[in-house]
Amino acid sequence: MKVLIKAAVATITLFVLAVVGLMAMVLADYDAEATEVTGSASGGLRGVPEEFRSWILKAAEECKQPELTPALLAAQLYQESKFNTSARSDVGAQGPAQFMPGTWATWGRDSDGNGEASPWDIGDAVMAQGRMMCSLLKEAKGSGYPGDVRALALAGYNAGWSHVEQFGGVPPKSFAKGQTYNYVQLILSTMKRFEGPGLLEVEGSGSGPDALRKAAGRLGTPYAYGGGGPQGPSTGFCDGANGYLNGKCAASNTVGFDCSSLVQYAYWPDLKLPRTAAAQYGATSDRPVSRQNLKPGDLLFWSHGGTGAIYHVAIYAGDNNVLHAPRTGRNVELAPLTSAMPQDDYVGTTRP
Known part of the structure; x- marks a missing residue:
């Protein structure tokens, strides 16, 4: 199943974002330091060496x-x-x-x-x-x-x-x-x-490609810590450590997804995955996949230290890219697998 990435998302304006599964503090959902970086996530990139x-x-x-x-x-x-x-x-x-x-x-x-x-x-x-x-x-x-x-x-x-x-x-x-x-x-x-990569055109059928195709329809949706679910994006919340941007609670005023709610939405209702990144890993860890055998729809996980501190999940989109909701201040996007999250935090991939 080959995933063809096409450009065309610079103007997509949907709603919310995502990045850590609702783990009780997960060492500050990667927002703590990174949310101050807002910048340029609107639109990806194509046509460059x-x-x-x-x-x-x-x-x-x-x-x-x-x-x-x-x-x-x-x-x-x-x-x-x-x-x-x-x-x-x-x-x-x-x-x-x-x-x-x-x-x-x-x-x-x-x-x-x-x-x-x-x-x-x-x-x-x-x-x-x-x-x-x-x-x-x-x-x-x-x-x-x-x-x-x-x-x-x-x-x-x-x-x-x-x-x-x-x-x-x-x-x-x-x-x-x-x-x-x-x-x-x-x-x-x-x-x-x-401008690109943008919308995904996904070939093939099955739970993985179908989930990826559904999630791709949410490219450009904002990240909202605690927001989103099986029915789509929603406002999130701040918990004292996560969901803040420039010192203010952004999640409560943002309609979107966080990383794990986007995954849950993508697979629902055919596969009713749990809500948080850690729980999603637990529910699928008996089906591990090596980096050499990734297929569209596989779930990739990152942790602050072992499987007990998983803070992020993304969907493999083919061509060494992932589709994910990265963090507060960003939107659902396609990103290179090697730079979507710190490489040293990568913990493994599963196939739902």
Whole structure:
């Protein structure tokens, strides 16, 4: 059964999210630290070299400005270098994100952990691009200048923010022979080609593909801790540790799913799985599946330490992706299996 992933979800607006099964405190449902990261989960990614994919997603996720989507970063990289890691401009810009040495000194970090911060390294370059664009988006929002804040940020990246200030917006066509003006227009107009993965088209029949097909209909639904169930999304609750965003209880005002309610909804009523991630593991652990034999609809679990501390469940979507409700502040999404949750927390897969 081959799962074909198609793009088309950037504008889907449904309701709620999910991420830990309602375990009584489960060491803070992965929300405790991660919920402050809101960023870019609206829309996935397609059409980029595989070696860029995880870094683009990570750079977008780490930015708290929702306008910085993976598709925007990808379109910008394409315009800068067409994903060429050896790109060098006539004026000395370097690497796939085309950083000038002076600008790199401000934004460059050793993000890939190889001991060197280099504009030629994909991870270092993309993460620096994300940090700079995130800062420029924040600057654009506070500037009061008219127009799309993404356009203002892109203009600042290309020409320097001082020129955005000079013109009170995106520099006109008369500036620099239209270079900055055209740069902005081209990136915004090509974003669509990089949006995805979106809706899932699932081939085959059986409980696994049927459950995946049903869950895929909820892509874009917000995460709500404690929300959702067999009948669909609903408001959740906060329990003192989980369900909060920026210090406020988001779950009680959000209609959606958490990770385990999405799974329960997907399999109901043909298979009436219990409500929490831990209980779902207990109900299916007698049917383990190796990572080499995953099939659409299989359930993957993550834990803070052994099977007694399971905090997250996701549905295998094929092509090394999972469909899940990740955490407060995010939506039901497709994500690479290797980065959906911390790899060291992976505990196993079962087949309901």
